[in-house]
Amino acid sequence: MAATKENPIVFYDLADANGTHWSFNTYKARLSLNFKGIPYRVEYISFPEIESRMAELGVHPISDTFPRYTLPVIADPSSGPDDTPTYVSDSFKIAIYLDEHYPSRPIFPTGTRATQNLLMNSHFLTITYTLLIPLVAPSLPTILDTRSVEYFAETRGMFLTPLPEEEQLAKWKATRDTFGGLAKAMQAGGGRWMGGDSPTFVDFIIGSFFYLVERLEGHESERLRDMCTWDDGLWGRFWDGLRHIHSTTLTKPELRIHPHLPNFQSRNF
Known part of the structure; x- marks a missing residue:
C-alpha cells in the first residue's frame, strides 16, 4: 500500500535542543522524500533515545556492535x-x-546506482569525516540538549575538540579543492546537478555538506558564505x-516530538 496523507510514511529524525532537525545524515532522506513528493510525518528522537526507540518499534539492528x-x-505503512x-x-x-x-521521479536513474554508491563510499566519506566534521563538530554543544551532548562526548568525543587554526585552514583549503573537482564534473555533464538536469542521490549528499555547516554554524556562517562563492557562485x-x-x-x-525529549509537543505545519 502506498503512503497517503491519511496514512503517511513515518520518518524518524534526530532532534536538536529545540526538537527540530539538524542532522546531515538524515537530511539526505528528507530530501529524497520531498523530491519524490511522498506524504510523511516526522518523529524526532534525541541521540540517547535512538536504540531504545528503535528496539521498541522492532527495527532490525544494522550492526552487532x-x-x-x-x-x-x-x-x-x-x-x-x-x-x-x-x-x-x-x-x-x-x-x-x-x-x-514509489518510482515517480527516480533518485537513481537507470544504470546510475552503482556509480552513485561508488562516489559515496570512495569520495564523499572523505569529505565528511576527514574534512568537514572535524571543522564544524565543535559547535554541536550549541544546538543539542545536555543529554545529547553528553552522549556524543562519550561516543564521539574526539570531534568536539577544536582543531589548531593552521590545521583548520589546511582542511578548509582541501575542502575547496575537492569541491573544485566536483564543479568540473558537474559542468562537464552540462546540467545544474551532478545528475544533469534532475538531482540524484549524489546531489543530496553534496547538499548535506552545506546543511551540516549551516545547522552547526548558523545561516550567517563565514564558511557557508565562502562555500556559496566557490567556482563562480556555482555552489551558491x-x-x-x-x-x-x-x-x-x-x-x-505532521511533526511529532518523541515524549522522552524535553519540551514535548505535537504540532502541524
Missing part, C-alpha cells in the same frame, strides 16, 4: 491498520527503497536549488 541503530529510519510497517534504515537504502516502491546556486527541494512537499508533514 555500537552503534546498533542509527537514523534515519522510515516506516512505510502496510496495507492493514494492524499490520507491521516496513522499516528501512540508512539514507542510501531508504532512497533505493523509495525508488523501488546549487544550494539554493536544494533548499527549494527541502522546503517543498506535496503534503506538509
Whole structure:
C-alpha cells in the first residue's frame, strides 16, 4: 500500500535542543522524500533515545556492535491498520527503497546506482569525516540538549575538540579543492546537478555538506558564505536549488516530538 496523507510514511529524525532537525545524515532522506513528493510525518528522537526507540518499534539492528541503530529510519505503512510497517534504515537504502516502491521521479536513474554508491563510499566519506566534521563538530554543544551532548562526548568525543587554526585552514583549503573537482564534473555533464538536469542521490549528499555547516554554524556562517562563492557562485546556486527541494512537499508533514525529549509537543505545519 502506498503512503497517503491519511496514512503517511513515518520518518524518524534526530532532534536538536529545540526538537527540530539538524542532522546531515538524515537530511539526505528528507530530501529524497520531498523530491519524490511522498506524504510523511516526522518523529524526532534525541541521540540517547535512538536504540531504545528503535528496539521498541522492532527495527532490525544494522550492526552487532555500537552503534546498533542509527537514523534515519522510515516506516512505510502496510496495507492493514494492524499490520507491521516496513522499516528501512540508512539514507542510501531508504532512497533505493523509495525508488523501488514509489518510482515517480527516480533518485537513481537507470544504470546510475552503482556509480552513485561508488562516489559515496570512495569520495564523499572523505569529505565528511576527514574534512568537514572535524571543522564544524565543535559547535554541536550549541544546538543539542545536555543529554545529547553528553552522549556524543562519550561516543564521539574526539570531534568536539577544536582543531589548531593552521590545521583548520589546511582542511578548509582541501575542502575547496575537492569541491573544485566536483564543479568540473558537474559542468562537464552540462546540467545544474551532478545528475544533469534532475538531482540524484549524489546531489543530496553534496547538499548535506552545506546543511551540516549551516545547522552547526548558523545561516550567517563565514564558511557557508565562502562555500556559496566557490567556482563562480556555482555552489551558491546549487544550494539554493536544494533548499527549494527541502522546503517543498506535496503534503506538509505532521511533526511529532518523541515524549522522552524535553519540551514535548505535537504540532502541524
